[in-house]
Every structure is written in C-alpha cells, then in structure tokens.
Amino acid sequence: MDDVKIVGTLDVTQLVFYAFVLFFIALVFYLRREDRREGYPTEAEDTGMPDTMGGPLSRAAPKTFDLPHGQGTVSPDGERRERVDxxxxxxxxxxxxxxxxxxxxxxxxxxxxxxxxxxxxxxxxxxxxxxxxxxxxxxxxxxxxxxxxxxxxxxxxxxxxxxxxxxxxxxxxxxxxxxxxxxxxxxxxxxxxxxxxxxxxxxxxxxxxxxxxxxxxxxxxxxxxxxxxxxxxxxxxxxxxxxxxxxxxxxxxxxxxxxxxxxxxxxxxxxxxxxxxxxxxxxxxxxxxxxxxxxxxxxxx
The missing domain is CATH 3.90.50.10 (Photosynthetic Reaction Center, subunit H, domain 2)
Known part of the structure; x- marks a missing residue:
C-alpha cells in the first residue's frame, strides 16, 4: 500500500526529514553565535581593528551578567578592552x-x-x-x-x-x-x-x-x-x-x-x-x- 500523501507527493516521512534539516541548520547558527559571545569578533594584534568576517549570523548579542547582592548587571564593553597603543x-x-x-x-x-x-x-x-x-x-x-x-x-x-x-x-x-x-x-x-x-x-x-x-x-x-x-x-x-x-x-x-x-x-x-x-x-x-x-x-x- 502506498504511503499517505499530504500534498501531491509530500508524505509524512519527507515532512519530518525537511523539519530535521531546518532544525539542524538553525542549531548550527545558534551554536556558532553562542560560542562567539566572548572574545569575538577577533581583533588584529597591531591595530586592534575587529575582524568582521562571518556577518551578523556568526555574532551573538553581548552577554549580560547579573551581579549578586543587588549590584546590578555588567556587560563587556569597549572601556574594558585591552589597549593596543x-x-x-x-x-x-x-x-x-x-x-x-x-x-x-x-x-x-x-x-x-x-x-x-x-x-x-x-x-x-x-x-x-x-x-x-x-x-x-x-x-x-x-x-x-x-x-x-x-x-x-x-x-x-x-x-x-x-x-x-x-x-x-x-x-x-x-x-x-x-x-x-x-x-x-x-x-x-x-x-x-x-x-x-x-x-x-x-x-x-x-x-x-x-x-x-x-x-x-x-x-x-x-x-x-x-x-x-x-x-x-x-x-x-x-x-x-x-x-x-x-x-x-x-x-x-x-x-x-x-x-x-x-x-x-x-x-x-x-x-x-x-x-x-x-x-x-x-x-x-x-x-x-x-x-x-x-x-x-x-x-x-
């Protein structure tokens, strides 16, 4: 007996496969953004200029840390970056x-x-x-x-x-x-x-x-x-x-x-x-x- 078709030749097996592929691609982008929260974008050693290769999909939003005892929050910023001069x-x-x-x-x-x-x-x-x-x-x-x-x-x-x-x-x-x-x-x-x-x-x-x-x-x-x-x-x-x-x-x-x-x-x-x-x-x-x-x-x- 033929598999049950949803639309045309699209069946449940194909739908699950496509969903997995899309999920896997999204997971790769998510992981690559998360592992670049700290230390990225990389900088040139002599000038300190950031390396912008990879586009926005390879960079995540800055990480924010909640400090204990009501001290507020802190996030890495430009004032605490290493000097180059x-x-x-x-x-x-x-x-x-x-x-x-x-x-x-x-x-x-x-x-x-x-x-x-x-x-x-x-x-x-x-x-x-x-x-x-x-x-x-x-x-x-x-x-x-x-x-x-x-x-x-x-x-x-x-x-x-x-x-x-x-x-x-x-x-x-x-x-x-x-x-x-x-x-x-x-x-x-x-x-x-x-x-x-x-x-x-x-x-x-x-x-x-x-x-x-x-x-x-x-x-x-x-x-x-x-x-x-x-x-x-x-x-x-x-x-x-x-x-x-x-x-x-x-x-x-x-x-x-x-x-x-x-x-x-x-x-x-x-x-x-x-x-x-x-x-x-x-x-x-x-x-x-x-x-x-x-x-x-x-x-x-």
Missing amino acids: LPAKRAFGSNGAPYVPTGDPFADGLGPAAWAERMHTPDLTASGKPRIVPLSSTDHVSVSPRDPNPVGMPVIGADGETAGMVTEAWVDMSEHHIRYLEIGDAETPGSASPKPVVVETQTVAAVDPATETAVVVETESVRTPASGGPGTGALLVPMAMAKIRKRKGVIVVDALRADQFAGAPRPATPGQITLNEEERIVAYFGGGYLYADPQRQEPII
Missing part, C-alpha cells in the same frame, strides 16, 4: 615578537606587570560583606599562636634593605588567611607616607617593525605612589610574595628593591580594597620579578 617596541620585526618597554613598565602595565580592568568594587563574601578587610576590624579572626605574627616585623626587599615595618595584616573573610601585609616606614611604624621613587636611566634596544632599524631608548623618571596606582592609602604587599623568616624575625619580599615599594598602587578608601586595586597591586609586585633590576631581564646562561 602600548609604550613598547617589538624586540625584532616579526609577528609574535615580545615587546620591550620604552617607558616605566610598572606604570604602563606591560609583561608580568600587566593587569586586567576588573570592577571598581570590593570582592564580597556570600553574605554580601567585603571579603578582604584589616585584621583589626574583625573580632572573630586572629593569627594562630602556633604561627608567627607578621605585625611588627620589618620587610626586606630584594636588595637586602628595609622597606618598612608591618603594621597590619589584611585577611580573607571567606577563606580565613592573610592576603596582604600593610607596611609603613621603618623609622615611623604605622605611617604610610608616599615617597618618591627614582627609576634609574635604562637603555633599551629594540627594532622598529616599520623601518626594521634598531631603536635605542633611554628612560629616566621620578614618580610617586599616586602616579603608580589608583589611590594613596595603605601600602599593601601581597602575602603570596612574602617569605616569613621566623628565626630572624623578618619578612623577605624579593620581588622589588626596598626603594620601589613606595611606588606600588594603593587603595583609595581606608580599610577597603576593590577588585581593580587588588589587580593593580599584585601586577606591580609581580612585574618586579622581571623589571625590578635590569639584570633580571638578561639570559640566565
């Missing part, structure tokens, strides 16, 4: 060549000193309270008697000089461990007065990719903590980059020289630190492992 030169004329700083890499945020533009609000606990707070502001978190208390210990830089005295510890209220050490002057513990930081003259050799000629740049600058970060409050050192020498009673931070500590970014609000300020502080100290001393940029062998 960097004060740096390519080490040699080739795509993928490393960039050599031509200015102050700490302030410019290059290489290991780079940071991401995170939100200018504090990180919060599950209950909606600031997550990173000074130890003295809480009464149910304390340093274990079995561990050395860093408060009162001097902080030694990579050059063996004293950068200051620990005056406070900032703790993580969600994980209950020290995240930052607040330091002041060695002469006047507790004070966090900004000091100018002298950056010695450095000669940097690079190759201009446009002319393929060598470029020699000499830089010399004097800056203060205000120019190195978003605020001029407490001087905070990431605990992850500090080594407590219990027997000697000192804390060693070999990321920076002692005179470079004062140039670190500082929180703008007393007793509070935002996600963006955390990013800037960690980037500053992380960049010191390469830029604190010109010798650190040289080959090991």
Whole structure:
C-alpha cells in the first residue's frame, strides 16, 4: 500500500526529514553565535581593528551578567578592552615578537606587570560583606599562636634593605588567611607616607617593525605612589610574595628593591580594597620579578 500523501507527493516521512534539516541548520547558527559571545569578533594584534568576517549570523548579542547582592548587571564593553597603543617596541620585526618597554613598565602595565580592568568594587563574601578587610576590624579572626605574627616585623626587599615595618595584616573573610601585609616606614611604624621613587636611566634596544632599524631608548623618571596606582592609602604587599623568616624575625619580599615599594598602587578608601586595586597591586609586585633590576631581564646562561 502506498504511503499517505499530504500534498501531491509530500508524505509524512519527507515532512519530518525537511523539519530535521531546518532544525539542524538553525542549531548550527545558534551554536556558532553562542560560542562567539566572548572574545569575538577577533581583533588584529597591531591595530586592534575587529575582524568582521562571518556577518551578523556568526555574532551573538553581548552577554549580560547579573551581579549578586543587588549590584546590578555588567556587560563587556569597549572601556574594558585591552589597549593596543602600548609604550613598547617589538624586540625584532616579526609577528609574535615580545615587546620591550620604552617607558616605566610598572606604570604602563606591560609583561608580568600587566593587569586586567576588573570592577571598581570590593570582592564580597556570600553574605554580601567585603571579603578582604584589616585584621583589626574583625573580632572573630586572629593569627594562630602556633604561627608567627607578621605585625611588627620589618620587610626586606630584594636588595637586602628595609622597606618598612608591618603594621597590619589584611585577611580573607571567606577563606580565613592573610592576603596582604600593610607596611609603613621603618623609622615611623604605622605611617604610610608616599615617597618618591627614582627609576634609574635604562637603555633599551629594540627594532622598529616599520623601518626594521634598531631603536635605542633611554628612560629616566621620578614618580610617586599616586602616579603608580589608583589611590594613596595603605601600602599593601601581597602575602603570596612574602617569605616569613621566623628565626630572624623578618619578612623577605624579593620581588622589588626596598626603594620601589613606595611606588606600588594603593587603595583609595581606608580599610577597603576593590577588585581593580587588588589587580593593580599584585601586577606591580609581580612585574618586579622581571623589571625590578635590569639584570633580571638578561639570559640566565
């Protein structure tokens, strides 16, 4: 017996097949749009111009995130995109060549000193309270008697000089461990007065990719903590980059020289630190492992 025809030679089997094909095509377009919400359209490395190939069917609407504790919503926008006008030169004329700083890499945020533009609000606990707070502001978190208390210990830089005295510890209220050490002057513990930081003259050799000629740049600058970060409050050192020498009673931070500590970014609000300020502080100290001393940029062998 012949199959039941709906219209002409169109039967149920053909109708199901056509519906499946249309569904599959729509599914492919949907998946391709969804997997391009973040990171697309791709951009040229040197100019930052977007790649518009693919048309509107390959790009989805911007993703919107609902923030907890009534903080509203956030969506990726142009203000938080990576910069392309960097004060740096390519080490040699080739795509993928490393960039050599031509200015102050700490302030410019290059290489290991780079940071991401995170939100200018504090990180919060599950209950909606600031997550990173000074130890003295809480009464149910304390340093274990079995561990050395860093408060009162001097902080030694990579050059063996004293950068200051620990005056406070900032703790993580969600994980209950020290995240930052607040330091002041060695002469006047507790004070966090900004000091100018002298950056010695450095000669940097690079190759201009446009002319393929060598470029020699000499830089010399004097800056203060205000120019190195978003605020001029407490001087905070990431605990992850500090080594407590219990027997000697000192804390060693070999990321920076002692005179470079004062140039670190500082929180703008007393007793509070935002996600963006955390990013800037960690980037500053992380960049010191390469830029604190010109010798650190040289080959090991």
